Amino acid sequence: MNLASTFIVATLISATNAVDVARADVVVVMNAQSGVERLSADDVTNIFLGRYRRLPSGANAIAIDQPTESGLKAEFYRQLVNKDLAEINSYWARLYFSGKTSPPNQAATQSEVLNLLARTPGGVAYMERKQVDARFKIVLDFSP
């Protein structure tokens, strides 16, 4: 049956595309000039899921997503809300097509994330710990 063979092919494709990024050490960062010292996991969830994009300082929060190919994005949402990207996409389909909030700003490359964050005081992003330089400040660390 056609449908069955489509299912099988799709499963094989997604299995071979799976990238093991479970060990990536992801931290949530903001611009060093932001005036924000730390965010709770709830704050970060509210900002990235578009529920409430306001920083503790009262300023607007601007969420920035890593490119999907980096694997960081999948790891971030797994750590934050234990959801895979299909669920996050489905969540955004609901909000987007009911005319509510838009998803985070989607960067095209990892270096674009760094550039955007460096010039956006209200920006909130995530990256590997080793990418954090003097321009940035870690506001939430998932590792105990």
Next chain:
Amino acid sequence: MTCADLLIRLLAWVLLTTPLVSSGEEGAALSFPGVSLKGFGTIGVARSDDDGVQFVRDLTQPDGIGSGWSMKTDSVLGLQLNASFTTQTEAVIQAMSRYRYDGSFTPELSWAFLRHDFSPAFTTRLGRMGTEFYMLSDSRLVGYSNLMARPPPDYYGQLVISYFDGFDVTATTKLESAPWLGLLSGKFYAGYAAERTPFEDNLFWEMKGSLLLGAYVDVLSGPWQVRLSHARLRLKNEQPFDKLMGIDIIGLAPELSVVDKWARFDSLGVVYDNGQLQIQSMLSRINQESHAFEDSRAAYFIAAYRLQQSTPYLGYSWVKSTASRPDPQRPRIISEIMTQLHSDQHTTSLGIRWDFATNLDVKAQVDFIRGAPQSIFPFRGKAGRWDGHMNVFSLTLDFVF
């Protein structure tokens, strides 16, 4: 030209004259203005095992399916254009094609509004937008955003209004004094219905001009979301009984008049969404000022657990309406009309959602509908040999692009 028409033309002009920004450029992600075109859709096939009545997704469909496979129940295609003028102001236009009141797939303008976020805590929208009678009811046609093949018809099936022309305001706050409460938000909306709903024999009931008012209070805390909603609709037009039967039914039975009568919708929704586990439960009550419809109660419960790309789910829903007392004085024709308005059934659903590729899913679902033979209102078609039992088989492919 009505206000809504004017607004739609204005939006269309603004969108057409806004320059298109390529999002591939370095740094373009935060620049404005920007225009994006996205879409959603479902290709669905479904059949039942009973030709006694026709199964419909909701009462906006003039006829439904029987024991032959059909694509009309769940298939839908939507296109949406978003134009941001600043970080705070956005225009949204959505057109959608689905099986509608006149038995066609003629596209409709389902959304056309301007949204302005005064702050992260306060948002308003003006124009044509989806109705939120119940939680999730404004995204019930976006298959990819939903767990089940279709929202439970026992619960959502009586909603014949998908959009309205008016405004809404939403306020959100984080209570620092009570952090366990999470986010507290409230919304108020008001406007006029703009759609038609099918009646019988290719006749339709005009909902346009009916006043709609609604509000909700919502609490979002960790994995929990609880929402209490109220909406009310004051009907502008009578159902076309006179055209259907050739006699003045409303004159004969004034209790069937609906004009200027309120229909009130109350609901309580609870969602628990924690990692792989998702649970949704909702209760609703519809009170009708007119005797042309019965008051009803409905509820549903869904539990789902994700296992990698697959999410099996189990659902249970029921609907029951209060039958009007038999009145020997009432003309027989009126009594017959009133027997068409009863709901008394429950449905058990079993299904699986498979997210097999980015922005694509496939769902397979079986519904076991069990009810009284008098439970005719949730269906279409003249009830033949109908014993209240029906099983429905569905397969859908949902996508966003």
